[in-house]
Amino acid sequence: MSVSYRRVLILIIFSIVWLGGCNQESNQNTLTPIELSDREETISNAALDNLYGYEYIVDEEKFSSANLWVETYEGADFQKEETFLRGKIEEDGLVLFGYKKSFDTNIPSFVLSTGGASLTTYDQQPETEQYDWSNAAQTMTSNGHMDITPGEEQVIVVIGYTFESNSISGVSSEFLEDMDSNLDEAEQYDLMHVVKVLFE
Numbered sequence: 772m773s774v775s776y777r778r779v780l781i782l783i784i785f786s787i788v789w790l791g792g793c794n795q796e797s798n799q800n801t802l803t804p805i806e807l808s809d810r811e812e813t814i815s816n817a818a819l820d821n822l823y824g825y826e827y828i829v830d831e832e833k834f835s836s837a838n839l840w841v842e843t844y845e846g847a848d849f850q851k852e853e854t855f856l857r858g859k860i861e862e863d864g865l866v867l868f869g870y871k872k873s874f875d876t877n878i879p880s881f882v883l884s885t886g887g888a889s890l891t892t893y894d895q896q897p898e899t900e901q902y903d904w905s906n907a908a909q910t911m912t913s914n915g916h917m918d919i920t921p922g923e924e925q926v927i928v929v930i931g932y933t934f935e936s937n938s939i940s941g942v943s944s945e946f947l948e949d950m951d952s953n954l955d956e957a958e959q960y961d962l963m964h965v966v967k968v969l970f971e
Contacts (some may be wrong), residue, residue, distance in 0.1 A: 799828050802919055804825055804913065837858055837866055839868070868927065906935075912941035914947045929964070
């Protein structure tokens with residue numbers, strides 16, 4: 772990740788964190804999608820192909836950290852855990868997920884961020900060069916408002932790809948709520964990335 776890319780990403784994260792703090796709700800133990808302003812969206816588009824943000828509000832007596840990671844599947848078969856980030860959290864803050872496609876290969880690299888005052892970014896390119904990314908069709912599905920349960924994995928974003936067909940659809944709300952019981956939906960994809968978060 773280049774220095775200028777990191778600077779733009781950090782600017783995006785801090786501006787979103789500041790604005791997110793202005794809209795704090797009273798309900799605790801929740802994870803809620805945030806909408807970027809036009810200015811923030813313009814800045815993020817300059818550095819990333821997509822950026823998702825979720826504001827969390829938790830009871831500090833029950834939660835002290837958040838874990839954010841990306842899992843890779845081929846069809847419904849688990850392959851590996853691409854990235855993992857663990858960060859200390861405060862009473863409220865953001866978890867962020869973004870990705871940027873390579874200009875020459877079109878392979879996505881991931882950026883993860885979690886935590887309160889101290890923010891961390893993580894970038895890694897998946898080892899998926901065996902696919903012809905120039906012909907890839909892609910779909911993305913993101914989860915909505917969620918109640919946070921201590922120690923429970925929750926899906927926030929699903930990215931599905933096919934490399935031989937332009938016909939592709941997103942996963943259902945049932946998949947987002949209970950991925951293990953609805954994993955057969957992943958069979959429509961040649962490759963799938965699942966972004967998960969766990970608070971504890």
